[in-house]
Amino acid sequence: MPEGKVRLATVWFSGCSGCHMSLLDLDERLLELAAKADLVYSPIVDIKEFPDGVDATLVEGAVGNTEHLELVKEIRSKSKLVVSFGDCAVTGNVPSMRNSLAPEEVLHQVYGEGDVPGLEGGAVPKLLPQAVPVHSVVPVDAYIHGCPPPADRIWTFVRKLLAGEDLELVGEDLRFG
Amino acid sequence: MITLEIAGRQVQALPGQTILEAAEAAGIHIPTLCNLKGLTPRGACRLCLVEVTSWRGKVVPSCATVVEEGMTVVAHSARLRELRRTILELLFAERNHICSVCVSNGNCELQDLACELGMDHVRVPYRFPALGMDASHARYVVDHNRCVLCGRCVRACSEIEGAMTWGFAHRGVDTVVATDAGGPWVDSSTCTECGKCVEACPTGALLDKGTSVAEQVKDPEVVSRVTERRPRA
Numbered sequence: 160m161p162e163g164k165v166r167l168a169t170v171w172f173s174g175c176s177g178c179h180m181s182l183l184d185l186d187e188r189l190l191e192l193a194a195k196a197d198l199v200y201s202p203i204v205d206i207k208e209f210p211d212g213v214d215a216t217l218v219e220g221a222v223g224n225t226e227h228l229e230l231v232k233e234i235r236s237k238s239k240l241v242v243s244f245g246d247c248a249v250t251g252n253v254p255s256m257r258n259s260l261a262p263e264e265v266l267h268q269v270y271g272e273g274d275v276p277g278l279e280g281g282a283v284p285k286l287l288p289q290a291v292p293v294h295s296v297v298p299v300d301a302y303i304h305g306c307p308p309p310a311d312r313i314w315t316f317v318r319k320l321l322a323g324e325d326l327e328l329v330g331e332d333l334r335f336g
Numbered sequence: 337m338i339t340l341e342i343a344g345r346q347v348q349a350l351p352g353q354t355i356l357e358a359a360e361a362a363g364i365h366i367p368t369l370c371n372l373k374g375l376t377p378r379g380a381c382r383l384c385l386v387e388v389t390s391w392r393g394k395v396v397p398s399c400a401t402v403v404e405e406g407m408t409v410v411a412h413s414a415r416l417r418e419l420r421r422t423i424l425e426l427l428f429a430e431r432n433h434i435c436s437v438c439v440s441n442g443n444c445e446l447q448d449l450a451c452e453l454g455m456d457h458v459r460v461p462y463r464f465p466a467l468g469m470d471a472s473h474a475r476y477v478v479d480h481n482r483c484v485l486c487g488r489c490v491r492a493c494s495e496i497e498g499a500m501t502w503g504f505a506h507r508g509v510d511t512v513v514a515t516d517a518g519g520p521w522v523d524s525s526t527c528t529e530c531g532k533c534v535e536a537c538p539t540g541a542l543l544d545k546g547t548s549v550a551e552q553v554k555d556p557e558v559v560s561r562v563t564e565r566r567p568r569a
Binding site: 243246249250251252253255256258259260289291292294295299301302304306327328329330331332333334335336 | 456
């Protein structure tokens with residue numbers, strides 16, 4: 160990692176936000192993280208545009224709609240490291256349970272019969288045919304397993320990141336679920 | 337006794353023993369999935385592959401290969417690590433192994449193997465097949481989404497219980513385990529409801545009805561306990 164503070168970003172795609180909740184479960188370790196990193200884009204900060212020159216982006220969630228697909232490509236081009244953060248990003252996990260159904264059928268089953276308001280005119284991003292892992296769309300540099308990843312596992316990873324070490328997790332830290 | 341070399345160590349084995357049995361007796365760990373002590377080896381999952389140097393490096397399933405005098409076996413190498421990891425990735429990609437909502441979350445041999453073999457992600461595309469469950473039976477459920485076709489249920493049912501309820505239906509990628517050659521489990525006229533298939537299953541494919549996420553704990557060793565107590569022919 161470069162001199163000075165690490166420019167860290169997080170993003171929330173097709174997931175339940177549980178990975179972000181688990182990030183907040185770092186508790187007092189967040190103070191140490193805040194001393195060494197700036198959160199430059201995240202659902203928990205009020206920044207609308209994904210900035211340039213990001214050191215690492217944690218991606219929560221599967222790539223499930225057109226907005227995710229566009230943003231993940233932008234994130235890849237503006238981030239030195241892209242990290243699949245949690246099982247949905249790594250495997251598709253729960254959002255991928257819709258993948259054997261057509262997107263129209265999913266909307267029909269969830270929202271009932273007739274027109275679904277907001278789908279016309281692009282007000283709501285269109286569902287992709289399937290919710291897929293991040294690495295199937297853009298190259299991914301590291302993976303954090305778990306649904307959600309336990310805070311201790313996230314901290315193991317973050318410490319490696321801040322220290323500029325190899326980001327590979329091993330053993331029990333590769334447990335899905 | 338037969339003397340052979342496994343993982344650089346001199347190991348003794350009885351004639352007819354498999355490489356896996358000889359390795360385990362010597363405390364040499366080889367990853368397995370379809371193998372279960374007490375059942376006939378089937379060599380289905382290929383995770384226990386080893387290289388036999390004395391056979392010009394041929395790769396064989398250690399669970400189903402009998403030891404030979406003077407054999408030299410490599411149990412761990414970069415080549416084997418890559419083969420085993422790829423096999424595991426194919427197993428994960430083949431069906432819908434969604435650990436977070438699985439009854440066997442935290443007690444699953446497939447999930448354990450991801451940790452053991454360092455599988456940080458699956459490099460092949462997931463298939464996301466449309467598979468169902470059969471919850472017709474009063475006590476047990478089969479969830480085809482979690483099945484790895486190891487055949488432990490099929491072997492436990494035929495070799496230990498003698499009921500031969502479980503078998504394989506269809507072919508190739510469409511293969512599924514089936515009761516009485518297909519049809520709802522509740523209609524099976526051969527099932528004795530002994531539950532050994534559930535205990536033998538390494539994943540959440542067979543479960544006790546009513547279990548929820550992470551609640552299913554299995555006892556696959558029941559198979560070897562039963563066989564050891566039986567009088568031998």
